[in-house]
Amino acid sequence: MATRWLGDEERRSWLRLIAVAELLPAALDAQLRRDAGLTHFEYFVLAMLSEAPDRTLRMSKLAQRTNATLPRLSHVMRRLENRGLVERSVCPEDRRATNATLATAGWDAVVAAAPGHVQTVRRLVLDPLTSAEVAQLGRICTSLLTTLDPDGHMTRLDEPARAEDP
């Protein structure tokens, strides 16, 4: 029983999607932990900061871009700060807010980890697919994010940046 009430094709696609959702994060974590001493989530946090203006982002914005809850991000940032990879400071304009900044050591960590990570992404995801499938995957995930992430937070579905400040 269980996952019945789905058509055969639906069921097969569904089972494979959750298999991917289970195995892909584990594979990314394994490579990054082994080669760079970072979780994939930690790496992703550092990477998002590295691409931000002044390598700085507000906690809530960073949480959105990394698909994380604020408590989770807060705990991770504390650990990263203890390791000297990021810094936090009170936001001058709104003293409730916290600015997260990538420290020099954090930048170095991302630069060191990136090649191996990108290679892993290619090997696990991009290489097994045709370029048409990569495009299909993008469209499909975009559709899924419409319900998973109604506000289009992290993947700002309206790519060309909204009228809104950092």
Add this chain to the structure above:
Amino acid sequence: MATRWLGDEERRSWLRLIAVAELLPAALDAQLRRDAGLTHFEYFVLAMLSEAPDRTLRMSKLAQRTNATLPRLSHVMRRLENRGLVERSVCPEDRRATNATLATAGWDAVVAAAPGHVQTVRRLVLDPLTSAEVAQLGRICTSLLTTLDPDGHMTRLDEPARAEDP
């Protein structure tokens, strides 16, 4: 920097895939915990047992079908056993092995949880996609599992069961 060295399209598809991989499990967990007091992984374990002959599967086989490591499954099974949802017993043919069996209460739990869960799967994944996209997603995930799961354990890519006993 970070996720550069990927083409634009590759990068967008990749970022959206990890967003889905992050948000989908969280959404499934939220609904099942709220409505049935079960993690998605716990539900999936019970569901796989419910479909097995005699509602029984060896631990290692169950681990494969649920995309889990054996330690993870073992811990979860201990909790489920304490709740009376499953039972474990030594396998008579090979006394190193453990047979996991769905208890009556476990069956009831799956039956009670299934409709809400299936509805959630429809809402989050199936409904937002055309049936052509559902098929594409299945093919794409199958390709990804070729590298993520080289042995085709859980999604036995060669669907029509191999010459191998339970």
Add this chain to the structure above:
DNA sequence: AAAGATTGAGGAATCAATCTTC
């Protein structure tokens, strides 16, 4: 009162080590 963020306690996942049977 609401927004932004942090904290602490409890639960779950991971890794290495262990135990038993083959």
Add this chain to the structure above:
DNA sequence: GAAGATTGATTCCTCAATCTTT
């Protein structure tokens, strides 16, 4: 010694409660 599984310690995540600023 290898296969099947479990355990214990650590780490990490989640949830509710809290604190401060607006």
